[in-house]
Amino acid sequence: xxxxxxxxxxxxxxxxxxxxxxxxxxxxxxxxVYEDDQSVSFRGAGPENHILNLRAGDRKALHHIGFGMADxxxxxxxxxxxxxxxxxxxxxxxxxxxxxGGYGMRFLDPDGRCIELSAxxxxxxxxxxxxxxxxxxxxxxxxxxxxxxxxxxxxxxxLGFKVSDWSEHQMxxxxxxxxxxxxxxxxxxxxxxxxxxxxVDSVDExxxxxxxxxxxxxxxxxxxxxxxxxNNIFCYFKDPAGxxxxxxxxxxxxxDESKWESFVWKRVPHLIDRWGIAGPPSKEARAxxxxxxxxxxxxxxxxxxxxx
Numbered sequence: 105x106x107x108x109x110x111x112x113x114x115x116x117x118x119x120x121x122x123x124x125x126x127x128x129x130x131x132x133x134x135x136x137v138y139e140d141d142q143s144v145s146f147r148g149a150g151p152e153n154h155i156l157n158l159r160a161g162d163r164k165a166l167h168h169i170g171f172g173m174a175d176x177x178x179x180x181x182x183x184x185x186x187x188x189x190x191x192x193x194x195x196x197x198x199x200x201x202x203x204x205g206g207y208g209m210r211f212l213d214p215d216g217r218c219i220e221l222s223a224x225x226x227x228x229x230x231x232x233x234x235x236x237x238x239x240x241x242x243x244x245x246x247x248x249x250x251x252x253x254x255x256x257x258x259x260x261x262x263l264g265f266k267v268s269d270w271s272e273h274q275m276x277x278x279x280x281x282x283x284x285x286x287x288x289x290x291x292x293x294x295x296x297x298x299x300x301x302x303x304v305d306s307v308d309e310x311x312x313x314x315x316x317x318x319x320x321x322x323x324x325x326x327x328x329x330x331x332x333x334x335n336n337i338f339c340y341f342k343d344p345a346g347x348x349x350x351x352x353x354x355x356x357x358x359x360d361e362s363k364w365e366s367f368v369w370k371r372v373p374h375l376i377d378r379w380g381i382a383g384p385p386s387k388e389a390r391a392x393x394x395x396x397x398x399x400x401x402x403x404x405x406x407x408x409x410x411x412x
Contacts, residue, residue, distance in 0.1 A: 106182040106264050111242050111286040112170040112222065113154050114300055117161035117401070118345040124158050127344050131320045132302070133237040133313070138203040145203040148302065149238040151227040153204030155302070156242070164345045165398045166297050168210060168218035169245055169287075171280070175223045176207045182221050183209045189262060194218055194402045200225075214254050215295035216400030217247070237313035243303035243336075243352055244285050248292035248395060252276060255289045268358065269333040270368045277333050284334040284356040296395030299340060299348035306353055307337050313351045314339055326389040329382030332375035333367075338382075340389065348392050 118124045125144045128134045134146035137154055145154040159167050173179050176197070183197045194210035200222060208222030232238070249255040256276045259265040265278040268285050277285035290298050304310055314324055325348065327339030336355035343349055358364045369375055376384050385393070 106185065106221070106262070107173055107178045108221065108264060108280045109172045109174060110281055110283075111244065112152055112172050112220075112225070113157060113242060114169050114245055115157035115159060115167035116297070116345075116347060117159050117163070117165040117167050118347075119161060119163055120345050121158055121160040123344040128156060128158075131317060131322065132343075132349070133235045133239050133316070135233055147228060148241050149232050150241040151229070152241055153226050153228065155239070157203070164347065164396065165401065166217060167401065168220045170208075170220040170222060171286075172225070173208075173221050173223045179208055179221055179223050183211075186211050186262070191262070192403070192406055194406065210402070212400065212403055212406070214251070214258050215247070215249050216403035217295065217398075218400065218402040236316040237304060237309050237351070239302035239304055239351070241303050243283065243301045243355060244288060245300050246275075246288040246290055246298035246393075248294065248296045248298045248393075249289045250292060250294055252289050252291040259287065259289075266361075267366045268356075268364070269366050271333055272368060272371050274371060275333070279358065282357040282359060284336075284358065290393075292394060294395075294397035295400070296398045297347060298393045298395065299350055301338075301350040301352045303355070304351050304353050310337055310339055310351045310353055317341055325392060326385045327377075327382045328379075329377035330379045332369050332378055335378075340385075342392055346392065347395075348389075 137147045138145040142160045144158045146156045148155045179197050192212040197209040200206045200208050204225040206222045206225035210220045265280050268277045268279050275290050277288045280286050325340045330337050334355045336352045338352050340350045373384050
């Protein structure tokens with residue numbers, strides 16, 4: 105049990121940095137907190153320093169996913185445990201040279217994804233600019249994996265997550281706090297980002313978000329609807345680079361661990377969308393969620409260093 109407290113942010117590599125940056129600020133509802141020629145970071149309405157980071161690159165891919173920890177001692181202890189288990193370390197514990205600072209380290213998961221653990225990151229106490237829709241935080245990230253059992257085993261036995269629910273043997277929903285899931289895995293042919301969910305305050309904001317996206321010349325990909333696992337309201341979209349993003353609200357919180365039992369949900373239309381409005385995702389939505397094969401930039405760098 106590493107002591108992970110919450111999901112902080114996601115960092116994405118994109119070949120359309122300027123277009124992406126404009127979309128998330130003017131359409132999606134985030135506020136820009138840092139920008140240079142190669143990177144842009146955005147905050148939500150909550151105190152987290154940033155919930156999205158975009159980095160310029162030749163193709164779209166995941167750069168890293170950031171999780172919070174209580175303090176530097178927790179980060180150091182996590183690093184020691186990961187080393188004992190021979191988990192590939194991308195960067196040793198140190199003060200972070202990124203927006204918000206803090207103290208952290210990075211490692212690889214079984215699919216070669218770069219995961220960051222951090223503490224002491226600066227938080228926001230400043231004014232939040234109200235918009236048509238105000239995403240508060242990053243609620244969850246869903247990842248495609250060619251081996252769902254290996255992924256679930258790693259995130260539970262090594263990182264300390266707990267399985268909240270399964271969607272047959274196709275998806276697993278994992279939590280690190282009271283939120284029903286902060287990360288989920290979908291069985292697929294390759295590793296990639298499936299979708300990224302931003303939490304808003306209410307169903308009214310989900311609907312205002314749909315209106316705002318349409319007003320700016322984009323259309324929803326799937327939804328609105330209400331899922332079975334997590335019971336959350338959803339609506340999915342594609343950003344300019346092709347990443348699938350979601351407005352969500354009212355996801356289940358697990359207040360009493362002793363009374364919660366994970367459930368295996370059937371993959372049937374009335375449980376995929378309990379309202380029966382959106383129905384199952386279309387072929388276009390499924391193709392977008394499949395993403396492009398992502399071997400992991402950090403994995404490649406470590407392999408190159410090993411062979412030098």
